[in-house]
Every structure is written in C-alpha cells, then in structure tokens.
Amino acid sequence: ETASRRSKRWQAYREGKPLPDDLSHEQTRVSRPDGALKTLMRKGVPHDLRPKVWIAASGAASKKLRAPRAYYKRLRSLPVEKAVRDQVDIDLIRTFPENSRYNTEVGREILRRVLLAYARHNPGTGYCQGMNYVGAFLWLVLRDEEMVFWVMVCLLDDICQPGVHAPDIRGTISEYRVLHGLLATREPRLQRHFEKTETDLVMIASKWLLCFFTESLPPESAARVLDAVFSEGFKVWFRVCLAMLKLNESELLKCDSLPDTMQLLQNSF
C-alpha cells in the first residue's frame, strides 16, 4: 500500500516535469535535488524508478558523459596489483553468500570486473573490503554493469568523505571520531556512557560506513538510505547512525562491555 502511494506521488511529479538525466549539480557538489524532488526521494524511490533516479542523482550520468570515451572498457588494459586481484577473487564468493540473485557465476564475474575497474581508476585506494558489498548491492538495484561502476565512483570519490576505503581506512577512522563528536552534542548521555565503557564505535561497527549499511540493514532499508544519500549527501550517513543509536539508547545504556554493545547493535537490525 505504501509502495503504491509512493508510485502515485512519483507519477504525479513526473507528469508535471519529466525526470532529467542529471539531477546533481556537479560543479558545486553541494546543491542536490531540492524542493519536491528532495521530499520524494526522502520518502523513498519506487523500485522501477530507482535505477534511473540513482544514476541521475548520484552524478553518475554526467560523470560518464564527461569521461574519456569508453573509459570503463579501456580501464581493463591498465595493470592491477596482484594483491588486489587475489583479494577480490577471495571475496567475490563471500559477498552476500545467500543471495541467489547476486551470488551466481555471472554475478561474481560482473562484480570482479567492477571492483578491478575501480582499483584501476583509483589506484591509491585500490580495493578495500566493504566495497564488494557496495558493488554487489548497486548491481542488484541497477542491473547495469557499467552504471554500477559509475555510481560507485560517484559514491566513493565524490559523495563520501575522502579516505574511507584508503589502504589504512583513515577516512573511516576519522568519520567515527566525528560521529562520537556528534553524539556528544546530540546524545550526551550515550556518549558519556560510551566513554565510560571505552566503547569506540569504529571498533565494533566500521561496516556501517565501509559497506554503507548494505550489509547491516534489510535491503529495502539500505536502499532507502542510499535514496537519501544520493539526494542529500554524506550527512545522511551520520543521521542514520544517530537514529540507530537513539533507537537503542535505553538498551545501550545497560551494556557495559564491548561485546554486549556489539551484539545488541547487530541483533537490532
């Protein structure tokens, strides 16, 4: 029922104004879809429109247009470190192992090409575990190999803070520091409790960022997070983290050890 109401809202919007191919404003990278479209995306993009909307809102469409001709295909001729190749090979089958839509020979082959292409495109980052889940999830939604690559490039290079998947994940470590800082002002009780119990969220929940929730939340919820991320930017990630912690606040305050906290957070979603 919610889905049909959602579809109707989107239909009404599109009758007034056809969806452009590019919803992002890449020059500034700050302003993104606003007004009615922002509200619509916050409330969730219908399944059938999601590929088109993600490709437009993430900036993937215009990025592809501005790139050298046949960039994705031509990346293949570039070398890639053996260590990266070996790591990707080990991880393909260990990505969503129970998902029969991704985890087939064809699905794994596509993910291999996308991840290696990204490693060639951004050799400073290469491949970091977590990107495999992001790539597989994007493929499950978009069903278009080359666009998976471009959306991933936009998400990791432009939308994400820098260094999240760097070889020492320094970006991830600093974003969790920021998260604890936000907690101190937004949920001071919780932050004080974390300090008292020496709970550092990067130690127990780094996958929230490295996988962008695709591995922690039910698929539709993870897709809703990305709907909002593509429309509003990286700040959405902090909001989702704060919400997840706030929802569990009373239980979290009862946890006095890292294992308890970790198990609570894993079992809640």
Add this chain to the structure above:
Amino acid sequence: MSYAYLFKYIIIGDTGVGKSCLLLQFTDKRFQHVHDLTIGVEFGSRMVSINDRQIKLQIWDTAGQESFRSITRSYYRGAAGALLVYDITRRETFEHLSSWLEDARQHANPNMTIMLIGNKSDVAHKRQVSREEGEEFAREHGLVFLETSAKTSDNVEEAFINTASVICEKIDDGLDVSNESHGIKVGYGAGGTGANQGGFVNPGAAPRVGGGGGAAGQCC
C-alpha cells in the same frame, strides 16, 4: 552461568585463512562452506572446562585485510590468548606470519599466549606448507602449534582449549589476574577478589561466602 575466569582471545592472520570458520566451528559446531567475509571484527563466546574449572572464552575474530590492521591492533589490548592462523594451502599466508607476530609483540601484553594454527589440513592435496615448517616456526618463536581443519573440526577444540590450559598454567605460576591488561577476569565462581567487579557477575548464582583467597590461585 558462572565461571571461574574469563579469558579474552583474539584470532589473527591473513584474509581467507579460515579465522571465522574456526570460530564458528568452535562456538556452534558447524561449518559453512561459504561464509560472509569479516568486515572489521566479529565476536563469539563459549564456556570450556579446564580441570573442572569453568572458563568463559570471549573471542574476537578480526578482519585479515591489511587495511584493518590499525583497528585490529586495538584488540590486542587486554587479550590473554591469540590464535595466529595461516592457510597450509597458501604459502604467502605462512610467509606473512612474522609481520603478524611483530604486531602482536608490539601491541599485546608480553604474557599473551600465542597458538600458531595451520588451518585447512583437510585439503592435503593442495598443501604448500609442510607440518614440519609450521612446527619449526613455532619452536623458533616460542609458540604452541597445531594443524586444524575448521571443515572437519579436526583439532579445533584442542586449539582453543590448549590455549586456555596454557593460560591456566600461567595463572598457577603466579600471573597477576587482577591486572586487566593480562586479559583475564575473575568470575563469581572463583570467589577471588574482584569477583564482583567488571559487570560479569551472574545475579542468579549464589555467592560463595568465604570462598576467596586460595581458590583464585588454583585454576587448574
């Protein structure tokens, strides 16, 4: 359930050597042929009995990819035991042992017991590291050594339990269990000092009146 001691363990080693499968086999007695890869860290626990003493093992299973080293390092703090795992069918995982050991020596407390594990002993036809080489490395670096198979469960119990036995021996030899950095917590069942500190008290169990003193010193 009450326990005499809680030991904190950490499982380390290269990516894909079977760290998570060893943990799953030990805690759940099952093997998953295809397992989710570990992002950051996972956690498991189980009770074991060493010479009639209940010991709770709290086990941190870490990500093997190099990128995660900085996070992994923070888990060494306060670990009583480490399982350092390589894959007998992938030579490079054996060759990286020194760098893991260096990390452990640098970030763990010097009393941490390290068990060297050559995993995947069931895949004998693809073996690239001989048992003798494993033994030799262990002898050279003062580690306990076992070859295991997380798939068939061969030696998996032993890997975790023998490590606990070694830690128990250290306690009997006078290792300070009240020093938190040693990765040991005294539980209710031991009746030692610190029994009601650290939030590990089981409210259902009756307190052992006057059971302190000697009990904590005789683990095994």
